[in-house]
Amino acid sequence: MDNPPEKKPATTKSRLIATVIKNHRWHKSLFWRAAAPPAPRAIPNALNDESSFRAFGITAALAACLLLSFGAQAQTSNFSAPLPPQATFLQNLPYGPDPLETLDVCRPPPGTPPHPGLLMIHGGGWIHGDKSQMDNWCQRFAQAGFTVANIDYRLASPHGTTPGWPNFQIADTQLAIRWMRAHAAELNLDPTRLCAYGTSAGGYLAVFTANLPKILPGNLAAIAPNIPVTLSCVADAFGPVDLTIPHFQAAAFTRLTGYTQAQNPTLYRNDSPLFYVTPHTPPMLLIHGTQDRLVPIAQSRELSAALQRDNVATQLLTYPGDHSFKGLSPAAIDSIFQQITAFLKTHTTPTP
DSSP: OOOOOSSSOOSSOHHHHHHHHHTHHHHTTTTTSOOOOSTTOOOOOGGGOHHHHHTTTOOHHHHHHHHHHHGGGGGGOOOOOOOOSSOSEEEEEEOSSSTTOEEEEEOOOSSSSOEEEEEEEOOSTTTSOOGGGGHHHHHHHHHTTOEEEEEOOOOOOTTSOOTTTTHHHHHHHHHHHHHHHHTHHHHTEEEEEEEEEEETHHHHHHHHHHTOOSOOSSGGGGSSTTSOOOOSEEEEESOOOOTTSTTTTHHHHHHHHSSOTTTOHHHHHHTOGGGGOOTTSOOEEEEEETTOSSSOTHHHHHHHHHHHHTTOOEEEEEESSOGGGTTOOHHHHHHHHHHHHHHHHHTTSOOO
8 A cells, every 4th residue: 555645545555556566476466366375374266266256156167168168257257146136135246256255145125226335344353354243233134125235355374474364354345335236226225325234343444445446456446347346335333544653563464464564664554544545535433342452443533533624524422341342232232233223324325
């Protein structure tokens, strides 16, 4: 990610391009071959994974023929797999070529006007967790009138430096947004009204995605490249946004980046979504516990101040508890859900 100016960062992230070039062996033919982070986590070759081709509406038997016939042209293909009609819950739908790029869809009953969309991004420190963490809220947001895509994404290695972080994860959220818009008619989704909700590491990805209006470079960019990745709003629950704070989760970010903050302060700044806020950033609701011991509430307060300086609509919703709503009663968590829902509806209501 390129070095953002002190006030108005550029929308093009040169460090991402440098990372793509540096790790070109991982990106080449990614549409057909899943990326392979460092051992011990190995991603199977997509040519040997029939489900990777079913994701795009073709069978493994045809895959080799398509690859030989179309070559690089196949990388520009749009999403083509049809979705089952009328179903209100669809599980483990691939939205990309990697086995971890799957999503669940929760949607309101059919027969009503197109609904606003919501991308849900789970937490887990970027190294663990999955979309099942969000199952309950996926269903609840659908009941509230949203077409929801609850996603898994490529995880960083828990055993050492992951050169692709956070580029791969942001590329996945952008690809999921394009998938939702590509299937808007089948999902009864209004593609012009699409927000994101993320928790912890997922909140970080939601905020970063909202601040990057263009598709990141790399082979995933060749999939549905003309579909926009912009968002109407974001709800960020206790996500870290400023990695430059001294001693903040030092061991975790050293493992992810390969450097300590002292060794590469510029990298830590460039990997902080806080510094990409502009007047074009969409409205944001920030949810944070006043007793959060994992991600201090100062992170959300700092983001709130940055958004206000650029006249971006923002709300900071605090609760008396720890990270991940720990210490809250079910009634208190339900109250937070209702406030998140109200915020999302405010920013996805069609204008007359």
